[in-house]
Amino acid sequence: MISEETVIKLLIIDKLIHRQEYVLRELAWEIGIQPGLLERIVNDMSKNYLISIEKGRIIWNPADNPSTLKPWGWLLIHKPLLGSTQEAAKGASPWSVIVAEYMLAGKGRHGKKWYSDLGGLWTTFKILTNSQTASMTPIIIPIILVRILRKSYGVEASIKWPNDIIVDNKKIAGILIEGEAFRDQILLYIGIGININNDPPLPDTISLKNILNKLTPRNRFLSLLIGWMSRMEKLSLEPEKIRENYMEYLETLNRKVLVKTLQGELVGKAVDVRDTGELIIEVEAGEKKVLDPTHTFELRHID
Template sequence: MQTPPPDTAHRPPLDAEQLRRGLAESDHADFFSRVDVVESTGSTNADLIAAAATSDDHRVLIAEAQEAGRGRHARTWVSPPRAQIALSMLVRLPGIDPAALGWLPLLTGVAAVDALRATAGVDAVLKWPNDVLIGGRKVAGILAEVAEGGDAPAVVVGVGVNVSLTEAELPVPHAISLALAGAAQTDRTLVAQSLLIEFARRFTAWRDASWATGELADAYRERCATLGMDVRAELPGGQIRTGVATGVDASGRLLIGNYAVSAGDVTHLRADY
């Protein structure tokens, strides 16, 4: 029987009880009413979208492995079991203007950056709209999907963080994992706990501000490495836009010169941060 390489031989399961205990002891203990950890599922996002039809609470689902994980534009998101954090959060946003819902994945990106900086000790930044980078390489991705059911708007936000993947296991060459980045902490339970607490803190502040985006937008811009960069944006319909990313507007759109990009794949043409 072949022996696994040393860095993949021991990937412990996520400690669900420790995770719940850490959340219960935080300042936002009541934010998530339910946190479930499963060994495997098709897609944590799909599972919570289905749950939204009968649930009005905020809940979390984490899978040790996903068989049909997906990212933006229906791209697949794959990883060896227990090598990443694959979690989804179902949240309700009562009274929000539907036009402001697009800020939720950006808020999640801010929370992810802050959690990884604080807990893993890495220099994480954002690439518009919500990819998390370390040294110009993607360590985490975010996918938000509107769910049906309930009196208040519901959104499921999925987050995938590469934790212990080796170079050979990375899905694409421009990806990276916390382990490869030399993170001070790669305990998935602690990283997931930090991410959930930071998300709850950011979400609560946004909700308490009646969904105003001023403070959130400032926090996002401070963490967004895309701003000031030469970029190439591939827009829906095949259009290409290049130029300097000059800002993020009040709707969360990326400004390339005076042109506002609301959706598309953005490439940094210079990575000197």
Template structure:
């Protein structure tokens, strides 16, 4: 990720400190380790690597990245985030990525609940939000991985046979490579601004959702598979389906 200028990153609005290494197992795992061991770290902390070797997605999923990806975690003190937003961080992060892509003229991004960004129904971005009790108080870790400049051949190597939605890359939308530093700066600034702004984030999220009005198979935790028409999200950010004349809402679950 030679395009990154670490001195400039430290000047990004919403960044108190930056930690970069060429390779990490997981930016969120490294961020957690640093926060647990050093109460003096300036927050928000941006943890970033060129290559991630053991990244984590949702339970049972992995997120690997090569040198053509953008992989980072923004750690923010929970006390600094408006209370309503603390329950919507995955939604806010998704909206922030889409807004950033719009600003850089990368068109067509859509959201798949709860934490994926798709272009042409290919996954270009994954989001994982975690809460930890660190040495200086509770923190949220907002991990974001974006496939940026992979060629079709490189994307093919990232495919997971179990994945419902194949991977894609931003470069796949045009022939010219994406400026990774401009993308990182735009996403981090937009993310921090949105996290700190009180707004109707479920409404903003729903406006960018894919698959609304389509029949979806969905498995709630510990439940049986349902088939319903995707209706969007409710004010709590839960996914909603119309099933046999009833609206059902779920805070978690998986797509089939």
């Protein structure tokens, strides 16, 4: 259930999306609350956003406001509140990126709830591509996220199969990929949730804010992500190289794992990955099993 204070924060964001600076009293009147209450709530928001009060004015740093980005070749749609960016993307044109500050019905793989608290980056990319790129997307996207975190933020991230991004065994980002045929191509909906300046509620999760001990302008991460997304088809032309990169970043490789699938539970050692993302594990007596991400509900490292 969304709290009253969160609703007020979303009203504030809705105003600041289009106008990054407001006189505090004017904004209080526009959203219908006392100036003192607005000041308290904005000060609380500054724990998760680059928002400040200076000389009676509320200012949102443009580098933290996705609406200020104008990526070439993309339509960026930024909303304070959505049910889900995945669902919103279905009504958008190809090469759209949907960004929400808060989602009421965010979901991960197999319908698991995704907690999209304020200060994170919750987004869906809608792209039109060929079947080869579509088949490799489940391993390309985790590579992109790990590269951004390592090279641009100095964070030693890795991949937990199939596509959770982890730091110190805690989840910092998740991915949900859905698709549908469109003539002779594939429409992909690539949902990506990244814990940036939010305070994730679960004990096995972490954010950039927790790691760096400071707030990070989210537009830098989003810009880097959009840049990589624009090169997806080029990346897919080198499937063996992509597979090698995925294996390099895969924390699950050579680990003992417990896997829950449609057929039941398996225990084995993760020994290889196909270039379309299936994990190969070695079970008793050297027998090898191929795990499809779509039929795998849970994987845990148990060594």
